Amino acid sequence: MALLQQRPCSSRLSARLPSTRQRCTVVQCRASQPGPRLSPIQRRAKSPEELNDPAQIGATGSASQRFPVVPGSEPLQSYMTLPVEQYFVLDPKQIAHLGGNRFVLTVPRINLMSVWLEAVAEVTVTTYPPDAASGRPARVVLQADNCRISGSDLVENLALDQRFAMRFVTELTWSTSGGGEGAGAAAVAPTGEIRATSKLDVWSEVVPPFHLLPREVLVGSCNGVLHGLVGSLLPLFVRMLAADYQRWAVDPAYRADRAARSQPITV
Numbered sequence: 541m542a543l544l545q546q547r548p549c550s551s552r553l554s555a556r557l558p559s560t561r562q563r564c565t566v567v568q569c570r571a572s573q574p575g576p577r578l579s580p581i582q583r584r585a586k587s588p589e590e591l592n593d594p595a596q597i598g599a600t601g602s603a604s605q606r607f608p609v610v611p612g613s614e615p616l617q618s619y620m621t622l623p624v625e626q627y628f629v630l631d632p633k634q635i636a637h638l639g640g641n642r643f644v645l646t647v648p649r650i651n652l653m654s655v656w657l658e659a660v661a662e663v664t665v666t667t668y669p670p671d672a673a674s675g676r677p678a679r680v681v682l683q684a685d686n687c688r689i690s691g692s693d694l695v696e697n698l699a700l701d702q703r704f705a706m707r708f709v710t711e712l713t714w715s716t717s718g719g720g721e722g723a724g725a726a727a728v729a730p731t732g733e734i735r736a737t738s739k740l741d742v743w744s745e746v747v748p749p750f751h752l753l754p755r756e757v758l759v760g761s762c763n764g765v766l767h768g769l770v771g772s773l774l775p776l777f778v779r780m781l782a783a784d785y786q787r788w789a790v791d792p793a794y795r796a797d798r799a800a801r802s803q804p805i806t807v
Contacts, residue, residue, distance in 0.1 A: 586705040594704070594743040595759050599766035602737045603775040605782040609716055609730040613789035616732045620680060620714050621667055622798075641665045645684070650765055657691040661708065680712040703745040710738040732785070736778050738770050
């Protein structure tokens with residue numbers, strides 16, 4: 541059986557993950573090139589217990605990117621904890637802000653033999669401060685437990701959108717070593733690092749014609765494509781995030797433009 545294949549996609553993930561500082565205002569984005577007006581997913585998130593003998597598939601992944609930090613530039617900590625209304629999107633066709641700490645993320649198309657799937661997930665983004673008791677550093681967490689699936693005629697006819705459950709968590713941490721964040725000229729320039737770990741779990745009812753395959757073969761094939769998807773997108777995302785920080789840290793006009801991309805309005 542052919543393994544699942546990810547179709548190349550020119551769309552890319554966001555280059556900036558925001559914090560979730562809540563505001564008592566409505567935020568209106570003022571991007572220079574407005575993105576699509578996406579709405580929350582009109583689908584009730586299902587739990588695995590609601591499904592009929594689902595197959596469980598999933599993938600984990602990790603990635604990191606080290607980069608030089610210009611002495612005297614803005615700290616990495618400040619970038620990673622930017623307010624949510626200052627988030628930045630490289631490709632608005634791939635991710636859009638719903639308001640507050642909620643985003644809609646479009647996942648690249650996945651092919652399984654003659655069947656193809658496209659998924660749109662609703663993601664929440666939360667910033668956690670350091671935890672002295674456990675020793676955990678500050679982190680940014682993306683979490684999704686609701687997703688809408690569309691696809692080829694077979695996917696639509698079998699109502700696959702109502703036959704699966706999903707949980708997705710990505711955690712970002714960061715650090716700076718060497719000369720120190722925001723320090724003046726030093727003998728050794730400081731180095732920054734952004735790290736990401738992801739865990740994706742999917743439970744899906746096995747619909748025809750896939751019920752004819754041995755369960756272990758089907759699960760193994762699906763695990764393969766999910767592992768490939770996470771393994772290709774996560775390193776790319778971390779590299780883009782690091783590159784965006786390096787520009788933000790040294791370019792006052794870029795930081796000002798970022799801050800001006802949203803403004804509170806009275807309701």
